[in-house]
Amino acid sequence: MQKLVLDHALLPDGWAKNVGIDVEGGVIRAVYRDAAPKGRERIAGIALPGLPNLHSHTFQRGMAGLAETRGPVGDSFWTWRQVMYRFLGQLTPDDVEAIAAFAMMEMLEGGFTALAEFHYLHHDIDGRPYGDIAELAARIASASHETGMGLTLLPVFYAQGGFGAAAPREGQRRFINDVSGFARLVEGARKAVTALDDAIVGIAPHSLRAVTPESLREIQALHPSGPIHIHVAEQVKEVEDCIAWSGQRPVAWLLDHAPVDERWCLIHATHLDANETRVMAEIGAVAGLCPITEANLGDGIFNGLEYLAAGGAFGVGSDSNIEISAPAELKIFEYSQRLKHKARNVLAQSEGQSTGRSLYDGALQGGARALGRAIGAIEVGHRADFVILDQNHPDLASLSADRWLDSYIFVAGKAAIDTVIVGGKSVVSQGRHRNRDAITARYKNAITRIVG
Numbered sequence: 001m002q003k004l005v006l007d008h009a010l011l012p013d014g015w016a017k018n019v020g021i022d023v024e025g026g027v028i029r030a031v032y033r034d035a036a037p038k039g040r041e042r043i044a045g046i047a048l049p050g051l052p053n054l055h056s057h058t059f060q061r062g063m064a065g066l067a068e069t070r071g072p073v074g075d076s077f078w079t080w081r082q083v084m085y086r087f088l089g090q091l092t093p094d095d096v097e098a099i100a101a102f103a104m105m106e107m108l109e110g111g112f113t114a115l116a117e118f119h120y121l122h123h124d125i126d127g128r129p130y131g132d133i134a135e136l137a138a139r140i141a142s143a144s145h146e147t148g149m150g151l152t153l154l155p156v157f158y159a160q161g162g163f164g165a166a167a168p169r170e171g172q173r174r175f176i177n178d179v180s181g182f183a184r185l186v187e188g189a190r191k192a193v194t195a196l197d198d199a200i201v202g203i204a205p206h207s208l209r210a211v212t213p214e215s216l217r218e219i220q221a222l223h224p225s226g227p228i229h230i231h232v233a234e235q236v237k238e239v240e241d242c243i244a245w246s247g248q249r250p251v252a253w254l255l256d257h258a259p260v261d262e263r264w265c266l267i268h269a270t271h272l273d274a275n276e277t278r279v280m281a282e283i284g285a286v287a288g289l290c291p292i293t294e295a296n297l298g299d300g301i302f303n304g305l306e307y308l309a310a311g312g313a314f315g316v317g318s319d320s321n322i323e324i325s326a327p328a329e330l331k332i333f334e335y336s337q338r339l340k341h342k343a344r345n346v347l348a349q350s351e352g353q354s355t356g357r358s359l360y361d362g363a364l365q366g367g368a369r370a371l372g373r374a375i376g377a378i379e380v381g382h383r384a385d386f387v388i389l390d391q392n393h394p395d396l397a398s399l400s401a402d403r404w405l406d407s408y409i410f411v412a413g414k415a416a417i418d419t420v421i422v423g424g425k426s427v428v429s430q431g432r433h434r435n436r437d438a439i440t441a442r443y444k445n446a447i448t449r450i451v452g
């Protein structure tokens with residue numbers, strides 16, 4: 001049994017001082033207010049529940065910055081996707097693991113303690129499955145083991161090249177499985193995570209572009225429990241193509257044709273009409289927002305004000321990993337709404353409420369639901385995952401309580417992070433991951449070879 005005492009902690013019912021925590025097997029077994037420090041390891045600073053990162057493709061960290069030069073005409077998500085296909089066409093299993101470890105290390109240093117990895121790179125460079133169909137899923141699991149990142153692994157089902165069962169393109173050959181291949185992949189992914197503490201496996205139909213209505217039904221039938229994530233309504237062209245194919249907008253189609261409920265996380269859901277916004281909020285699906293990536297890719301602006309007013313659940317994800325920072329994702333979500341509505345403090349739900357606290361609480365709850373694990377709260381039965389802010393950071397030193405969160409999110413950002421604890425183990429101290437040097441050296445070698 002580990003016995004800790006946190007100087008300050010954000011508990012489910014608010015801020016508390018000198019919080020005693022008993023941890024066993026990585027799980028919080030008891031929480032005491034005003035605990036005596038004797039016999040407990042003191043964790044100095046401001047303890048937040050670690051934020052879940054509900055959407056990432058770790059390999060894309062390696063191409064961050066490679067698609068920021070203007071092309072001849074109309075740069076868009078679709079031209080970015082061509083750069084991404086060229087990049088991933090070169091990756092070996094060792095590269096995939098090296099990049100994943102680097103991205104997960106940065107996530108931990110950036111305030112995320114659990115990850116839902118939307119894993120769609122499955123096969124060898126020529127499109128043939130590896131001897132173990134789950135080879136690359138196992139590499140993601142290894143990176144999680146090395147870095148200490150909590151993991152919800154989401155093997156992706158990707159069967160078509162576009163709406164209406166279009167044949168896959170050459171750039172997509174590393175992603176493609178039929179339903180039975182996908183079932184073997186999920187089984188392999190389950191084996192790959194057995195050595196990890198508390199990791200789980202869900203499923204991720206890639207998008208409505210990549211499945212047929214029949215195959216979408218079949219993979220749900222094969223996996224009756226656990227998280228289901230899907231990319232949806234990220235791009236205007238995707239909405240137009242979906243209407244041309246089905247007569248319906250993508251989220252409306254999904255709500256009509258799949259049993260969408262709290263197990264589901266709809267990634268992006270950028271383009272929603274008023275009815276889609278209301279229904280999605282009512283059924284308890286999580287909106288998987290990736291504000292930095294959505295800004296980078298020019299996707300559009302989510303209906304945040306209306307969706308939160310309707311009680312909708314949301315979390316944030318680092319998606320393309322162009323910049324990895326939990327506070328920055330929350331900040332950009334709020335700023336997108338300020339730009340859209342020409343107003344301030346848009347996502348705080350009532351007068352007198354801190355915007356930072358509203359954003360952080362919302363992303364904890366929605367993120368935990370999307371990842372399907374007992375995380376996101378400093379509470380008995382939950383994982384002992386904490387992000388400890390430096391109380392002496394110049395932007396935090398004069399403040400207290402919710403102002404700490406406002407300053408963390410809108411001012412200091414991840415520079416305010418001192419210590420990160422996952423499952424009771426310290427993986428980041430003084431802002432640095434315990435294996436930073438080795439992980440960084442391996443990453444630089446891989447990237448220099450691939451890009452150089």
Ligand code: ZN
Nearest residue numbers: 055118231319
């Ligand atoms: Zn994505």
